[in-house]
Amino acid sequence: MVTRVQIGQSALEVAPLALGANVFGWTADRDASFDVLDGFTQGGGDFIDTADGYSAWVPGNTGGESETVIGEWLQARGTRDGVTIATKVSTHPEFSGLAAANVRAAADASLQRLRTDRIDLYYAHFDDADTPLEETVAAFSELVDAGKVRAIGVSNYTAERVTEWFEIARAGGYHLPVALQPHYNLLERDFETNGLRDVAAAEGLTVFPYFGLAKGFLAGKYRDPASAEQAGASPRAGQAIGYLDDRGRSVLAVLDGIAEREGVEVASVSLAWLRQQPTIGGPISSARTTEQLSALLASMRLELSGEDLSALSAAAA
Template identity: 60%
Template structure:
């Protein structure tokens, strides 16, 4: 287990993404994945109030509902660290105070719980004063509806502003950051965001940890993959992507493990990262993700991967 900085939350070193629940995985499949993750020692489940509003026939909140039903059926709420997000639900867009308060109550109903362990501002809301957002989120902590706060998809500059507001107003601080970060997408995080995370002791939970599936190794020259994410993943099949895959293949062979596990292990070894975030549509996809808990790459292997992906 790893501790999220400045909290009492001990989490499994792989966060299980709930974005597929109610989308590419129906409730039965989702429950099977959740059961297998928990049985392997996993306890860190990530979702959002908007998952998966984009799917035909969905309205948002489907993932939270499935997770809530699962926790209620298994009686395991106290053993699970639940992270969800606010700002993108079709009926709760943005981060105005009233929107946040409606959104958290709706999330708690769907999750069938009285509190969320980690509550992310999903996307910045330029139309709402940051002071209003930060104050409203702080109210939820004081009321016990949320244990800790976090941010996703914020720039370093806006994070700095957020932190100044919490200090000036003595409001609850954010403890975690969820950026887009993986072996083939490094520039967004490795700069100002990482500097802020390191200085402020924020725990980082990177999403798209496997680059929409590209870092599983199944997207290669001549390969045809039937997946909703195929277009996005195939875009990484360029010179850099091929270099990364070549080193991933070598390191995976040396450890007798999968390319996906090595890619996650590189991410888990990066400064400030507490747990990569990845999702599984089926139980069969889960072992390669869970194996990151036991894989330690050598300094030389980490360096080779870093250089290949530069």
């Protein structure tokens, strides 16, 4: 049974796993993306995470490709009311930064690409030091008032800036954020000590970490740095292999043991560990093919014991 998650104090409620859509229009073409979206929702998933900048870094792309694919899928399947869509602003080449006019224009462009009348969860993707935070906070709140956005999230901000956002919002009577998206996984643990977890707990933010599988390493995909086949398996393979040191091997050994005992894949164990950490609503994880979905979906139902959680945390310490 999957325990559903309320996102902060909002009316949004989701299954405890977000499908990362950064691969759509990049390493997954339209047909493959449709297959993944179909498989994800048929398997009990209902939360899709994208951004307006995905995937502008790909030669020939201009940004917004992921949103466009999702919008076409939503229209083709007629499933808009059955899923929660999160997207982000600040990295699209035409809508860079978080100035108020840019946030408004970017939201309208995202709505058009997504073929919908509302964004369920709208994130400030990266902090914008060139724009007064008061201006950004007000712009996001105005989108909620306009009915274009249902709830607000913050991604890649420091704890101090998240705290400042709340202070400004309360002083101005603006809508408060309900979600936080940091970099966090079994091997990347700064979230636990840099103040973000404390802020999330204090403010009731629901946390959805990205890179939950450490770019594939915590799926057990990369175990041999000398393998040319592995190194070319995906655009992130080289970065993932960077985790293959004594600490990484220790973590893999514990993951392997739990996975074998539970009869699940290594990725399922890694994501379950993340889901069961304090303040976490669910990890974000992407799939290029339907074959990769089963391990992600299984993680929503896998409950690790306190002993397993401690063993994994200790191995990664």
